[in-house]
Amino acid sequence: MAKKRPNPERQTQPSIPAESALSFLKDSKGATTWSVRDLAETLKISRRDAEQVIAFQEAQGYVKRASSNEWLTSPEGESVSGAKFPRFARESVEQAVASLKERIKQVNKEPKAAFRITHGVAFGDFLLGDRPRVQAADVGIALTQAGQTESDPHSATAAKAERQFLKQLRAKTALLQIHPYAAWMSKRSNVNLL
Numbered sequence: 001m002a003k004k005r006p007n008p009e010r011q012t013q014p015s016i017p018a019e020s021a022l023s024f025l026k027d028s029k030g031a032t033t034w035s036v037r038d039l040a041e042t043l044k045i046s047r048r049d050a051e052q053v054i055a056f057q058e059a060q061g062y063v064k065r066a067s068s069n070e071w072l073t074s075p076e077g078e079s080v081s082g083a084k085f086p087r088f089a090r091e092s093v094e095q096a097v098a099s100l101k102e103r104i105k106q107v108n109k110e111p112k113a114a115f116r117i118t119h120g121v122a123f124g125d126f127l128l129g130d131r132p133r134v135q136a137a138d139v140g141i142a143l144t145q146a147g148q149t150e151s152d153p154h155s156a157t158a159a160k161a162e163r164q165f166l167k168q169l170r171a172k173t174a175l176l177q178i179h180p181y182a183a184w185m186s187k188r189s190n191v192n193l194l
Contacts, residue, residue, distance in 0.1 A: 023188060033071060
C-alpha cells in the first residue's frame with residue numbers, strides 16, 4: 001500500500017522562520033499599507049508562501065486587511081516585531097551601515113584581533129528607497145574567536161567578550177541594532193557587510 005503524501009496546498013504554517021516574517025512587519029512601520037507582493041519581494045519568497053505568512057499573521061492579529069489587495073500592520077504586529085517610530089534620515093542610516101562595513105573589513109584584516117567576523121548583513125526599512133525617515137538598521141553578525149570555529153561551545157566569559165566586542169563594533173550609534181546572525185537574515189533583502 002502506497003503512503004499518502006501530505007498535500008502542499010493544505011499547508012497552514014508558513015515555511016519561513018517567524019523572525020523573518022516579523023522583520024517584514026518591523027519594516028512596514030511608517031507605511032500606510034502594503035501588499036502581498038511587497039512581503040514576497042522583501043523576504044524573497046514565493047507569492048504562495050507570502051499569502052501563507054499573511055494568513056498566519058492575520059490569525060495572530062498582527063495584520064489586518066485594508067482593501068482587497070492591501071494590508072496594514074496592527075499595533076500588535078508592530079509591538080511583537082519591535083517596530084519603532086521612523087526617526088532617522090535614511091541617508092544617515094546608510095552612512096552608518098557603510099561605516100560598519102569598513103570597521104568589519106579592518107577587524108578582519110587585523111591578524112591579532114580577538115574575533116573574526118564570519119557573516120554580516122544589514123537589513124530594515126532603510127533599504128526601501130521611498131522613505132525619508134527610517135528606523136535603525138538591523139545588523140546580523142556572526143563571530144568566531146581566534147582559534148575556534150563557529151560550532152565550538154561558548155563559555156560565559158567568551159559570551160561576555162563577544163558582547164563587548166559587538167558593542168565596540170557598533171561604535172555608540174543609535175543608527176544600528178546588532179543581533180546574533182541567523183541564516184534567514186541573508187535570505188531576505190539585505191546589504192552584505194563582508
